Structure formats: structure tokens, C-alpha cells
Amino acid sequence: MSPRHPVPGPATLLVIAKEPVPGRVKTRLTPPYTPREAAALAEAALADTLRTVVEAPARRRVLVLDGSPGSWLPAGFDVVRQETGGLDERIAAAFDHCDRGPALLVGMDTPQLTVGLLADIGGDGHDAWFGPAEDGGFWALGFADPGRAAALVRGVPMSTDHTGATQRRRLVEAGLGVSDLPVLRDVDTAADAAAVAACCPPGSRFATTVRSLADGER
Incomplete structure (x- = not known):
């Protein structure tokens, strides 16, 4: 593989996701939601995320997908298969799709x-970008040189309350200048869903779905 060199300008934006199939996504939402309702919330969250990425400046947009695309996928994305293995392996492999x-x-x-x-x-001069999540994980991770992802992500324990701290420490210890993005709350539980829906932008499909389920429109 030829060496990669950082190039300033808009970033390649990757979304790592799972097809919103009942029983396979957002299982921590059940109960109180049914598997079908949890999948509807997952689809809404994914659709909102993809719409935002479409509207953001980008060199390229890539959906790294476990499953098959559906009607929720807008135009403008390259779709690639998500690799198998632990989440650290899948995140690291996602960056292999960046040139x-x-x-x-x-x-x-x-x-x-x-x-x-x-x-x-991509245009602020940093070597890495890190978006911490309230639960101790992270919602965003970026590199000026994507070729560094494999060494800096593989082996990070995922889905723990110190995942984010461990990942960020790796970036710093590698000598990277890190830009810290705002802390966001992941949607894992029903309480998360309600809190996140309350701060979604106008027109959010996720917020609309949360409200409709709360009103009994199931």
C-alpha cells in the first residue's frame, strides 16, 4: 500500500451503522419499546445522521454498513461492507476506505x-478530532492521516465507561494534536431517547418518532 499524506480541506465523512432490523438494533430500548419500535427509532436516528452528513461539506461520504441499505439512505453515499470483529476492529477498518x-x-x-x-x-490544522459521549465512549473520531487509525484504535476496550478516555489518551500519547468536539449523548436507553429528542434540530425524524410513540401512535 502506498503511503498516505494528510491533505487539508474538507474531510471524508464516514458513518458506521447497522441496518435497523427489529431485534438486531437498539436492544437496550426494549423494554419499554418493542423490538419493532426500537428499530423505528434506530432508523430515524440513522436517517437524521445521514441527512446531516449530506448537508455538511465533505470530500466524500461513506456509509460503513452492517446489513443492506434501505429507503432511509439518501443519495450521495458510497456504501461499503462493515468488517467483522470487535468494534475497535470495525472502526479501524472503516478508515481503510479513505485514500x-x-x-x-x-x-x-x-x-x-x-x-x-x-x-x-479537516481545515483547522489538527491531527485528530475526538467527540466524547456522555456515557464515557465517543461519538466521533477523526484523523488528518487515516492511515494512523489502525494502530491507534485497535485494542481499545469498547463499550466501557472509560473507552473514550482510553482512546483519547492513545491519540495524545502518539503525539497528535487533538481537537475536542462537544460532548453528545448517545441513544442507548429510553431515557436517552427522550433527552436526545428534546435537543434535536427542527424537522428531526428522530424527535418526531419519539413523540409519536409516546402518544401511542404505534
Whole structure:
């Protein structure tokens, strides 16, 4: 593989996601939600995330997907298969789909994401970007040189209350200048869903879905 060199300018934006199939996504939402309702919330969160990424400046937009695309996928994305293995392996492998220049990866659990949070990625002179999550994880991770992702992500324990701290420490210990993005709340539980819906941008499909389920429109 030829060496990669950081190139300033808009970043490649990657979304790592799972097809919103009942029983396979957002299982911590059940109960109180049914598996079908949890999948509807997951689809809404994913659709909002993809819409935001479409509206943000980007060199390229990539959906790293476990499953098959559905009607929720807007135009403008390259779809690639998510690799198998632990989450650290899958995140690291996602960056292999970037050729040159900065790249930022986000998940499907933060539908409150805005274009403003993504607008300056790649052009601010940093070596890495890190978006911490309230639960101790992270919602965004980026590199000016995506070729460094494999060594700096693989082996980080995922889904713990210190995942984010461990990941950020790795970036710093590697000598990277890190830009810290705002803390966001992931949607994992029903309480998360309600709190995130309350701070979603106008027109959010996720907020609309949360409200309709609360009103009994099931």
C-alpha cells in the first residue's frame, strides 16, 4: 500500500451503522419499546445522521454498513461492507476506505448531530478530532492521516465507561494534536431517547418518532 499524506480541506465523512432490523438494533430500548419500535427509532436516528452528513461539506461520504441499505439512505453515499470483529476492529477498518486527506467517523446514535459540528473538520490544522459521549465512549473520531487509525484504535476496550478516555489518551500519547468536539449523548436507553429528542434540530425524524410513540401512535 502506498503511503498516505494528510491533505487539508474538507474531510471524508464516514458513518458506521447497522441496518435497523427489529431485534438486531437498539436492544437496550426494549423494554419499554418493542423490538419493532426500537428499530423505528434506530432508523430515524440513522436517517437524521445521514441527512446531516449530506448537508455538511465533505470530500466524500461513506456509509460503513452492517446489513443492506434501505429507503432511509439518501443519495450521495458510497456504501461499503462493515468488517467483522470487535468494534475497535470495525472502526479501524472503516478508515481503510479513505485514500488521502482527513477523515471523520461518526455513529448512528447521535441524531442531534448538526452540520456546524462537522463544518470545520479537516481545515483547522489538527491531527485528530475526538467527540466524547456522555456515557464515557465517543461519538466521533477523526484523523488528518487515516492511515494512523489502525494502530491507534485497535485494542481499545469498547463499550466501557472509560473507552473514550482510553482512546483519547492513545491519540495524545502518539503525539497528535487533538481537537475536542462537544460532548453528545448517545441513544442507548429510553431515557436517552427522550433527552436526545428534546435537543434535536427542527424537522428531526428522530424527535418526531419519539413523540409519536409516546402518544401511542404505534
